[in-house]
Amino acid sequence: MKQIPAPFWTLVLGIVVTLVSLWVGQNHNLLPEQASEQAPLVDDLFNVMMTIGTALFIVVQGAIVYSLIRFRQPKGDETDGLPIEGNLPLEAFWTAIPAVIVVGLGLYSVVVFQEMGGFSPGGHHGHGAMVAMAPQQSVIDIAPLVAQAAAADEDIFSKTQVYGFGASPLVQMNQPDVTVNVTGMQFAWIFRYPDTGITDGELHIPVGKDVQLKIEAQDVIHSFWVPQFRLKQDALPGEPGELRFVATREGTYPVVCAELCGSYHGAMRTQVIVHSPKDYADWVASRVAEATPTTTVAQPAETATDAEYLAGIAPDLAKSPVQIAQMTSMSH
Numbered sequence: 001m002k003q004i005p006a007p008f009w010t011l012v013l014g015i016v017v018t019l020v021s022l023w024v025g026q027n028h029n030l031l032p033e034q035a036s037e038q039a040p041l042v043d044d045l046f047n048v049m050m051t052i053g054t055a056l057f058i059v060v061q062g063a064i065v066y067s068l069i070r071f072r073q074p075k076g077d078e079t080d081g082l083p084i085e086g087n088l089p090l091e092a093f094w095t096a097i098p099a100v101i102v103v104g105l106g107l108y109s110v111v112v113f114q115e116m117g118g119f120s121p122g123g124h125h126g127h128g129a130m131v132a133m134a135p136q137q138s139v140i141d142i143a144p145l146v147a148q149a150a151a152a153d154e155d156i157f158s159k160t161q162v163y164g165f166g167a168s169p170l171v172q173m174n175q176p177d178v179t180v181n182v183t184g185m186q187f188a189w190i191f192r193y194p195d196t197g198i199t200d201g202e203l204h205i206p207v208g209k210d211v212q213l214k215i216e217a218q219d220v221i222h223s224f225w226v227p228q229f230r231l232k233q234d235a236l237p238g239e240p241g242e243l244r245f246v247a248t249r250e251g252t253y254p255v256v257c258a259e260l261c262g263s264y265h266g267a268m269r270t271q272v273i274v275h276s277p278k279d280y281a282d283w284v285a286s287r288v289a290e291a292t293p294t295t296t297v298a299q300p301a302e303t304a305t306d307a308e309y310l311a312g313i314a315p316d317l318a319k320s321p322v323q324i325a326q327m328t329s330m331s332h
């Protein structure tokens with residue numbers, strides 16, 4: 001080894017470490033499948049960090065192992081080591097390299113944040129515009145808790161979104177295809193669709209469509225997280241956040257609360273079901289068809305005839321005796 005100069009070995013080791021790190025950065029298999037348009041952006045950043053982390057790990061651990069062997073204390077040698085201190089080039093080197101890495105990663109992460117729409121919520125929407133889009137009152141509340149909070153929530157959800165990931169600069173001017181109001185509460189997620197009045201404990205969305213979630217909490221801070229979408233947004237009481245994304249794969253993915261919110265936080269899970277556009281339309285249709293009987297059950301309808309009751313909540317339906325007969329039979 002004496003014949004071969006040290007710079008040569010440094011170069012060879014550097015190349016080997018770089019190649020190994022690049023390979024690990026692309027093949028670590030640590031992340032779940034990608035199910036949204038936003039996921040690849042996050043994963044590319046993660047892979048770069050994984051590459052750098054692997055290189056640092058190998059260099060640091062390698063230096064330790066090398067030193068353990070190379071500078072091992074000889075038997076019987078009880079003397080102190082040489083008091084070496086102050087190597088300016090080395091100190092400049094190990095200060096400059098991490099500084100460059102941290103600044104680089106910081107800039108890169110800001111670019112990813114921006115591409116995902118992280119700077120957008122609230123930025124281009126006036127309060128008035130949001131009020132004009134305010135969803136109508138939900139008609140089928142599945143839980144008394146939700147019913148009680150619904151009126152207040154409509155005010156909340158009509159507030160300007162400040163937190164989260166909104167429309168990326170490319171789609172800023174477009175209205176979302178689907179908007180869902182998401183409420184986190186101890187210990188469940190409630191999803192309400194202002195356009196159709198549907199309320200559900202699971203999130204149903206169509207694949208390939210621009211989805212907007214308005215996320216809010218009813219009691220304490222929760223956090224809405226779908227690992228496969230690489231999206232996570234805190235749900236704050238009184239301060240709605242936004243997530244805007246496009247799901248790219250049909251399937252069922254977990255929705256996890258990522259903020260310790262109480263004793264049953266660990267059980268605060270549900271799922272997001274990404275449908276094909278046709279399945280989604282079928283789901284909406286079936287839920288809307290269910291809506292009226294559910295409302296009937298929830299209301300004190302005993303005193304009214306079915307026709308009178310229907311006239312109150314759905315005048316269009318009440319005009320048709322056939323439909324009244326159908327609704328009546330469905331509700332019993």
Ligand SMILES: [Cu+2]
Pocket residue numbers: 222223257258259260261262265266268
């Ligand atoms: Cu929680």
